[in-house]
Amino acid sequence: MHIHKYEKIWLVFGIGCLFVFLTIIGVSAFAKGNQPPSCLTTIDPEKVDQTPPFNKPGLVKTGDNEYQLNIVASAFAFTPAQVEIPKGAKVTINITTKDVIHGFEVAGTNINMMVEPGYVNSFTKTFDKTGEYTIVCNEYCGAGHHMMTGRIKVVDKQ
Amino acid sequence: MNETVKVDRRDAKLALAHLYVAFIALGLGGLAGLLQTLVRSGKFTLPANISYYTILTTHGVLLGLVLTTFFIIGFQFAAVSRTAGTFSDRVRFWGWVGFWLMTIGTAITAFFILIGQASVLYTFYAPLQAHPGFYLGLTLVVVGSWVSGFAIFAHYARWKKEHPKQVSPLLTFMAVANMILWLVCSLGVAATVLIQLLPWSLGLVDRINVLVSRTLFWYFGHPLVYFWLLPAYMVWYAIVPKIIGGKIFSDSLARLSFILFLFFSIPVGFHHQLMEPGIDPFWKYVQVVLTFMVAIPSLMTAFAMFATFELYGRSKGATGLFGWLRKLPWGDARFFAPFVGMVFFIPAGAGGLVNASHQLDQVVHNTIWVTGHFHLTLATTVVLTFFGAAYWLVPHLSGRVMTKAMNRLAIIQTIVWVIGMTFMSGAMHFEGLLGAPRRSAFSTYGNSPQALEWIPYQIAQAVGGTILFIGIILVLVIITNLAFFAPKGETEFPVAELAEGAERTPLAMENWKLWIGITVALILIAYTIPFIDMIQNAPPGSKGYKLW
Numbered sequence: 293m294h295i296h297k298y299e300k301i302w303l304v305f306g307i308g309c310l311f312v313f314l315t316i317i318g319v320s321a322f323a324k325g326n327q328p329p330s331c332l333t334t335i336d337p338e339k340v341d342q343t344p345p346f347n348k349p350g351l352v353k354t355g356d357n358e359y360q361l362n363i364v365a366s367a368f369a370f371t372p373a374q375v376e377i378p379k380g381a382k383v384t385i386n387i388t389t390k391d392v393i394h395g396f397e398v399a400g401t402n403i404n405m406m407v408e409p410g411y412v413n414s415f416t417k418t419f420d421k422t423g424e425y426t427i428v429c430n431e432y433c434g435a436g437h438h439m440m441t442g443r444i445k446v447v448d449k450q
Numbered sequence: 451m452n453e454t455v456k457v458d459r460r461d462a463k464l465a466l467a468h469l470y471v472a473f474i475a476l477g478l479g480g481l482a483g484l485l486q487t488l489v490r491s492g493k494f495t496l497p498a499n500i501s502y503y504t505i506l507t508t509h510g511v512l513l514g515l516v517l518t519t520f521f522i523i524g525f526q527f528a529a530v531s532r533t534a535g536t537f538s539d540r541v542r543f544w545g546w547v548g549f550w551l552m553t554i555g556t557a558i559t560a561f562f563i564l565i566g567q568a569s570v571l572y573t574f575y576a577p578l579q580a581h582p583g584f585y586l587g588l589t590l591v592v593v594g595s596w597v598s599g600f601a602i603f604a605h606y607a608r609w610k611k612e613h614p615k616q617v618s619p620l621l622t623f624m625a626v627a628n629m630i631l632w633l634v635c636s637l638g639v640a641a642t643v644l645i646q647l648l649p650w651s652l653g654l655v656d657r658i659n660v661l662v663s664r665t666l667f668w669y670f671g672h673p674l675v676y677f678w679l680l681p682a683y684m685v686w687y688a689i690v691p692k693i694i695g696g697k698i699f700s701d702s703l704a705r706l707s708f709i710l711f712l713f714f715s716i717p718v719g720f721h722h723q724l725m726e727p728g729i730d731p732f733w734k735y736v737q738v739v740l741t742f743m744v745a746i747p748s749l750m751t752a753f754a755m756f757a758t759f760e761l762y763g764r765s766k767g768a769t770g771l772f773g774w775l776r777k778l779p780w781g782d783a784r785f786f787a788p789f790v791g792m793v794f795f796i797p798a799g800a801g802g803l804v805n806a807s808h809q810l811d812q813v814v815h816n817t818i819w820v821t822g823h824f825h826l827t828l829a830t831t832v833v834l835t836f837f838g839a840a841y842w843l844v845p846h847l848s849g850r851v852m853t854k855a856m857n858r859l860a861i862i863q864t865i866v867w868v869i870g871m872t873f874m875s876g877a878m879h880f881e882g883l884l885g886a887p888r889r890s891a892f893s894t895y896g897n898s899p900q901a902l903e904w905i906p907y908q909i910a911q912a913v914g915g916t917i918l919f920i921g922i923i924l925v926l927v928i929i930t931n932l933a934f935f936a937p938k939g940e941t942e943f944p945v946a947e948l949a950e951g952a953e954r955t956p957l958a959m960e961n962w963k964l965w966i967g968i969t970v971a972l973i974l975i976a977y978t979i980p981f982i983d984m985i986q987n988a989p990p991g992s993k994g995y996k997l998w
Contacts, residue, residue, distance in 0.1 A: 296700070299753055306749040310742045317808045318735065326809050327731040328724045334989035367997050392577050392995050393660065395816050399885030399900050402812040406726035409577060409660055410989025413727040426898040430816035430887035432571050434578065434997025435501065438893035 368436030395430030468524025479512030487915030510572025533619035548598030555590025579994030635673035657991025668719035696762030717976030783860030787838030798826035819882020874914025
């Protein structure tokens with residue numbers, strides 16, 4: 293098929309840009325490990341309270357400056373809803389839900405996960421700055437959706 | 451083609467019936483949208499215990515599904531009848547069957563939303579469980595649209611038989627391509643509703659596989675936005691050139707871009723699921739790549755449109771790099787509204803690339819940024835183009851003419867829309883970057899300092915929403931006038947001709963077996979392995995919840 297010369301220039305430029313974008317995303321994801329939260333672990337949504345680590349939700353120290361934060365979402369609360377994290381800690385957040393789909397977003401950061409019944413979702417983040425962050429449920433879960441919230445306080449180490 | 455060709459009166463009635471439903475949906479859905487922005491400003495509470503989420507569901511279903519589907523099918527019936535000849539009685543009969551199935555389905559769905567039995571939002575994610583009537587109504591809407599699609603295919607097949615070795619009219623080709631896209635993608639939502647949601651809400655089965663239902667939904671949910679966009683492209687490629695007095699830049703290029711949309715719009719659903727568990731990151735990335743490919747036909751369209759404008763302007767003696775801009779018919783609402791829509795598609799498309807990107811999506815996923823994004827794409831680009839099309843389509847079908855006064859009102863309407871949307875969508879984009887969630891009623895999240903920062907943006911959204919509602923009232927005034935009160939007369943259904951010197955369109959463009967084959971192959975590549983994994987590695991299913 294005949295393609296006009298200007299059309300060719302425009303398409304080569306446009307498609308070229310797309311491939312540059314995709315390469316950046318690909319290198320960042322596969323070479324540097326910046327993957328989106330995609331944990332493949334499953335769980336019985338009706339037995340969350342009996343299944344470790346969600347039978348004891350909260351912050352657990354797993355190494356020098358390394359933590360696991362296990363959270364249970366349910367309509368309309370996160371458990372625990374208040375967490376203190378020492379500054380500079382590398383925290384792996386594991387989360388699951390007992391009922392419907394929820395969202396787990398720490399506003400102002402790139403911690404953003406869908407929480408779906410039957411699955412654990414997981415994301416690791418190093419908290420470098422002190423301050424207080426608001427957790428919001430960002431997927432509609434029912435009448436109390438906008439009341440479902442929590443706080444993360446990043447504090448200086450004692 | 452003879453320019454006095456009119457759509458047959460009986461076909462016109464069928465098309466008009468669709469347009470009436472579409473504009474009634476616009477009025478009611480727009481009112482629901484206005485109420486939402488007011489509630490979320492924190493200055494207003496809904497009376498009589500009406501839930502914010504009921505209003506939100508109404509807004510999404512009426513504008514996202516009813517307005518779009520009815521307008522598109524009505525417009526395509528008119529365009530096919532205009533370019534491929536009057537329908538046979540059979541085709542028209544099935545067109546009416548499709549119309550009534552969709553209308554009855556809409557009424558049933560609306561009823562269960564309004565009595566508060568289906569506040570599950572427009573995406574109806576399991577395991578939130580609506581009344582079975584909600585799913586049944588939606589099924590009728592989809593099945594009705596299939597019947598209409600097959601009516602269009604039958605008419606196209608007859609044209610091909612009567613015109614051997616000829617390339618079909620461009621608008622008919624585009625309508626056929628769009629209906630194929632719609633059929634292939636709506637199989638996904640039909641599967642989840644019929645096999646999963648209906649039996650589950652009726653109590654025939656206990657539990658539902660949530661991830662499978664979400665995946666089937668998004669297999670449909672993103673191509674759906676191309677089903678909305680392609681009719682706007684039909685107007686841009688084949689109609690706007692005629693309105694300005696120019697010609698189509700390239701017929702083959704237009705067809706090629708529609709074929710590319712068919713290929714790449716369906717195997718992309720995972721980019722809505724980038725933040726969720728249960729899908730391997732490798733497959734998410736495969737679909738990110740396929741999603742980016744969809745930008746290519748949009749880039750082609752942008753080029754073709756501006757080439758048409760520039761060629762026309764220069765043929766009228768324009769000089770300089772941008773002199774041709776001044777030669778365009780700015781006072782003609784049939785041109786002005788779609789043109790403004792095109793301009794808004796530039797930031798809208800850029801935002802779409804952000805959403806589709808692995809890591810950037812992590813910042814904006816499910817924030818109100820996304821709402822801002824589709825209020826630029828659907829609610830500005832597509833809807834302004836539909837308004838622009840309605841300004842000649844409705845009087846053409848109703849045998850009336852648009853007066854100068856109405857044209858001026860339509861120009862004002864477009865400007866009102868731009869101002870309202872700049873406030874509302876702009877505020878949504880900024881607020882989303884600060885982390886405010888979408889689809890939430892007013893909340894200060896326990897007086898969190900972060901959430902208090904969001905409130906001024908929400909007030910700006912209410913201002914924008916109010917201005918947009920004024921825009922909706924204006925458009926309803928214009929459409930009512932054009933349908934029932936404007937002076938009787940002849941209005942042209944503009945269809946552009948191909949530019950001289952443009953290449954002949956190769957017949958291979960209509961090798962549907964090949965195009966559908968490639969589409970199916972791409973879908974299988976993108977979905978087979980993750981889908982098997984979702985079923986083999988499935989957690990125990992979920993019971994239904996009614997949490998509103």
